[in-house]
Amino acid sequence: MSIEPGTDPLNPIDNDTAWVATQIAEYVATDGASPQFRPGVPLLLLTVKGRQSGAWRRTALIYGEDEGRFVVVASRGGAPRHPVWYLNLRENSEVYVQVGARRFRATARTASQEEKPDLWAKLVAIYPEYADYQTKTDREIPVVILDPLDD
Template identity: 65%
Template sequence: MSDAAGTSPENPIDNDAEWVKKQIEEYLATDGEKPTFKGGAPLVLLTTQGRTSGEWRRTCLIGAEDEGRQILVASLGGAPKHPAWYLNLQANPEVVVQNKGAIIRGTARTATAEEKPALWAKMVSLYPDYADYQTKTDREIPVVIVDPIV
């Protein structure tokens, strides 16, 4: 399952931001016990395939488990545009999530209007800044569900 530039889900390119690269390194070195995030919000690693490059890329995000699924929020800090990882999974929904020491291959999708309120409330309870982020942008911040591939 290798693609552009020899990348794969097992050999991705890490996020370009230096602070995120450091988060990823610390996460991998401790099986997700570190780093800690603001307010103790739980972190996961998400690997997606680039929608134009085909390269596999990894980033560190707040994530939570819900009924065996992984839940993510595509907030980009309340920016007016969606984060690149969200655009990537819309084009290529097969993703990999690392939650602590567990590697989960899954299919990502945007929560439906019926699913979103409960999941949004759960994620805001873990990281209250999400509520503030929604007030900063006109776009509806998506909640992403990653269903494991079994």
């Protein structure tokens, strides 16, 4: 018996943007060894539950590490609105993460105003385009902390 995609966090619906879907498929097939977004720019897979549909959806994101937790940016390339995955995790903070071969549950939260500057600087050091994205939009681009719950 097969499980319908999206009804279980271990069988999510992948991002339907073609190049992101390709990244996800390669990432899953190689336990994160491929694809390489850019040299020195690491990717993780984030699975979140839809706030309206209830479906589990997965996307690939650039990440940084900070004191045993993982940090991502809800940039959407500097678009005026937040990415859907960010809106979803604000409603449902339990997420699933894959970093390389490691898969785990995590709690997601937006970095506080006190936490954000240091985390933002770390992420901009990994992917300098984030600084440009912030200049393209009036919204404050959120930094999201993913605190692992288990392995």
